[in-house]
Amino acid sequence: MKRLMIAAALLACACTPPPAPEQANTAEPSLPGVTLPVADRAGNRMEALTQNGANWCTSDGTWCLQTPEGSVVVMRGDQAAGTIMIGDVDDNVDWDVWPQIIRNSDDSVLVGVVRTTHQMYSGGGGEMSQLALYAVSGGATNEAVRMPLSASSMVRACFDEQDEQQRAGACHDQYAFVTRISLDEGVTEGAPRIMLETAAGSFPGRVTRTADSLEAAPLTEADLVWAHDETCSYRRTYAHGADGLYAPDQPLPPCSDYLEP
Structure with missing residues (x-):
C-alpha cells in the first residue's frame, strides 16, 4: 500500500466561508483550513487522527484504525469494532486512511478511506481522490457515502516551436479541484450533517478537455491566469437518511474536466 499524505487544507474546513474568488486573475484554487476538532450542538464531533506506524488514533486513544494489507480494522480500545475491506486495486490506484474521524453522539463513528486514481498521458498526467465514509456501529461497518476529495491534471503539450509560440509558453492545460469537509455546527440533535465545499479552476484561463487548445486563437500574456469555475465550486450539505446513508441536499x-483523470 502506498501512503498518500493528504494535506489538511484539502480535508478540513473553516467555520466562516471564504469570499468567492474573482472570475479572472485568480490563483490556483485553494480553501483555507481550520484547527480540528469541530463539533455541533448535538455532541457530534470531527477530530484529527494521529498516525503512529500502521495505526491512526484519536488523541484520547479510544478509537484507532489499523491497516493490515488490504483492509482497515477499526478498534475501540482493544476490541475490534469493524473491518473495511479495500477490494481490488491496481498500479493506477492508491488508498490510504482519511486522517479524520467523526465521533457521533450515539457512540458510533464515521471513518474514511481515500482512493486515488492516477492516469499518465503523453503530455502530462492526472489524479483524482475520492473519500468513502463508513459508519461503524454495533459491530457492523457499512459504507455511508462517497464524495469527491481532490483532483489535479495537466493535459496537452507543445510539440514544436510554433506550438510554444501559440501557447505563449503555457504548453499544458491545468485543472485543479480541492475540497474541505466539516460538520454543520447548527445541528442540535441526532446524526451529524456533513458539509462539503469545493473550489475548482483551470489554467490558462477557461479551458476544457473536450476541445483541442491548439485549435484556439493564440494565447497572450493576459490569458496566463487561473479561471475560477463557478459550476464546480459549490457547497453541499449531506444529511443522514432513514436508510443509514448520507445524501447531498442537491x-x-x-x-468531468476535473474528476476524470
Whole structure:
C-alpha cells in the first residue's frame, strides 16, 4: 500500500466561508483550513487522527484504525469494532486512511478511506481522490457515502516551436479541484450533517478537455491566469437518511474536466 499524505487544507474546513474568488486573475484554487476538532450542538464531533506506524488514533486513544494489507480494522480500545475491506486495486490506484474521524453522539463513528486514481498521458498526467465514509456501529461497518476529495491534471503539450509560440509558453492545460469537509455546527440533535465545499479552476484561463487548445486563437500574456469555475465550486450539505446513508441536499455537478483523470 502506498501512503498518500493528504494535506489538511484539502480535508478540513473553516467555520466562516471564504469570499468567492474573482472570475479572472485568480490563483490556483485553494480553501483555507481550520484547527480540528469541530463539533455541533448535538455532541457530534470531527477530530484529527494521529498516525503512529500502521495505526491512526484519536488523541484520547479510544478509537484507532489499523491497516493490515488490504483492509482497515477499526478498534475501540482493544476490541475490534469493524473491518473495511479495500477490494481490488491496481498500479493506477492508491488508498490510504482519511486522517479524520467523526465521533457521533450515539457512540458510533464515521471513518474514511481515500482512493486515488492516477492516469499518465503523453503530455502530462492526472489524479483524482475520492473519500468513502463508513459508519461503524454495533459491530457492523457499512459504507455511508462517497464524495469527491481532490483532483489535479495537466493535459496537452507543445510539440514544436510554433506550438510554444501559440501557447505563449503555457504548453499544458491545468485543472485543479480541492475540497474541505466539516460538520454543520447548527445541528442540535441526532446524526451529524456533513458539509462539503469545493473550489475548482483551470489554467490558462477557461479551458476544457473536450476541445483541442491548439485549435484556439493564440494565447497572450493576459490569458496566463487561473479561471475560477463557478459550476464546480459549490457547497453541499449531506444529511443522514432513514436508510443509514448520507445524501447531498442537491445533486453534485459532474465536473468531468476535473474528476476524470
